[in-house]
Amino acid sequence: MGLTTPLPPGSTAPLVPGGVLAVDAGNSKTDVALVAADGRVLGAARSGGFCPPAVGVGPAVDVLADAVVRAVAAAGFEARGDRRPYAAHVSACLANADLPVEERELEEAVHARGWGLSTRVANDTFAILRAGLEAGEEPRGVAVVCGAGINCAGMLPDGRTARFPAIGRISGDWGGGSGLAEEALWFAARAEDGRGGPTELARTLPAHFGLDSMLALIEALHLGHLPAARKHELTPVLFTTAAAGDQVARSIVHRQAEEVAAMAYVALSRLGLLEEETPVLLGGGVLAARHPLLHDRIAELLAARAPKAEPRVIAARPVLGAALLGLDHAGAATEAYAALRAHYAPGAPEAPGVDAGKAVPAAG
Template sequence: MSRGGPAAGRGSVLAVDAGNSKTDVAVIGADGSVLGSARGGGFQPPVVGVEPAIDGLAAIVADAAADAGLLTEDGGDGLVTVSGGVAGHVSACLANADLPVEERELAAALRRRGWARSTEVRNDTFAILRAGLPAGAEPRGVAVVCGAGINCVGMLPDGRTARFPAIGRISGDWGGGSGLSEEALWFAARAEDGRGEPTELARTVPGHFGLDSVYALIEALHLGRIPYARRHELAPVLFATGAAGDAVARSLVDRLAAEVVALAGVALERLGLLDEEVPVLLGGSVLAARHPQLDDGIRELLAARAPKAVVDVVVAPPVLGAGLLGLDHTAAPAEAHTRLRAHYGG
């Protein structure tokens, strides 16, 4: 057990950005100052179940609370809890909260932990959107996130949103680092055995793993000598092969640019913003890498569909967006927003 000063008071925020691979938590004062923070592993309720996923999140919250000087205690079951709550409001932007019913289920699970008087759960894409909006701007715009997967959300100041299920091929999704990696492997395999057109991917894809043929890579993946999850490493290989001039790889990059613009365009249209000057924010590891062909393709295609849209790449950490959404909820003054942005360099 550790004891400290009253770091979080009335109007303060517990900000959570929980992605598939990592989770960031911040305890934010009413003035926008970051009082404590912590980072932990990914948040995957579909894999481990809702309550075990929240248990994992609870440990990270406890670390952030301890960093803020709040009282923490061992509940006797191996889980560290926080006495007396952490903040006035929980603003949680969570991966795998893709459907409203999932948001409600996760919000209920978080409320049972007693971390705050109020709790709001959103998909983690909303954190990118809020983090990327200019300082002092109202919450109005569209964000497309392309990391392991791909998703898009839009928001208006009156609370209306535009969103997609974004749960894979069954909801019409294509792209993301995972999807690109699978496409690279598919085209490489067909090029090597003659079913498909020639492509340098047949050399660069197995070469990434130190192998001399796609067949050897297929065998290694199938038999588990190379963990199947490592296929996600192939997205950068695809971009590098395209940058070197390979036509097949370049066509996949062009397809991703078109997919990003399709998502953004539909979201803009749903919110009545297609013909207005509005930010379209790009986030996630694939888009933040600023691959020239992809970046140029998105800007060119979006200019044709939404000429007044202003494209920008978000590099600020998504937990900033979760925190700003929390400060929006508590009606914190503009100075608090500015202080929080300054802390994260946003």
């Protein structure tokens, strides 16, 4: 997969010859980095979430465009109006690119913007997978991402992959931050009205919003007094309640661990990796937080089902993975990989254009 556009006669080379425009777009934010052929990050920018199912492909790609233009400007280049490409290759790892048909549609839409001579779109899970492989490791392993939703992908050096549709309950998925919050609300509501057993969630969830009952929280969400998007704030409350010993909250966290371990096991099995020492890379906001109850249970389950799996929590920003995939495409030198990894090492300064730890507001 991948699209290529040769330079038309008389046109100029990309602004960054041999360079990579790396894009990591999740449901909550988009990161873009303009990377030189030698691995230096020239400029970067951040914009809002990438949600084509909600807004359509064109408006979703506009969110990417906002960050792309600002990353190019941060690198010291002016946005071009002549469709001159910014880089030789665009490596875009995008949320909601779950089915092959969606990957193709998004790849065509991104390539049509003319940001690079070639374009490759992959699901954002592959950014976590590539970012988590250490220097010198071949592209072999499995990644499970648990952020707003949950997804898993594995790959082998020969290009074979294992993945899931990951489009919600209709494809057998459960969990992620949104799923955890919904489950916590379900148990808390039933505890308060008597349909279910007792749980501290009936108190801690509404208390997070300064409310005194689940009925008040239900009304606030239903009537829009609290935006539905704020439900994600309840996921940390769930983990805090579970850590305090609440059995219902603990059961929800343990179920999430079961889901993570099941996805990893199946991906390892499909790729024939159960008998080999293989990294299982855990990323996304829920897993990167290293909640002991969740992390320890995942480790226990993997040790029982896939003893040679090596779970690792990935704290690196996924845009690193997108950029590394771009360097793979370019056949970059070893020194380029080292320079890129050094830029994203813990404690390293941000590239021009990004305020460390903060999203850059979308223009306009």
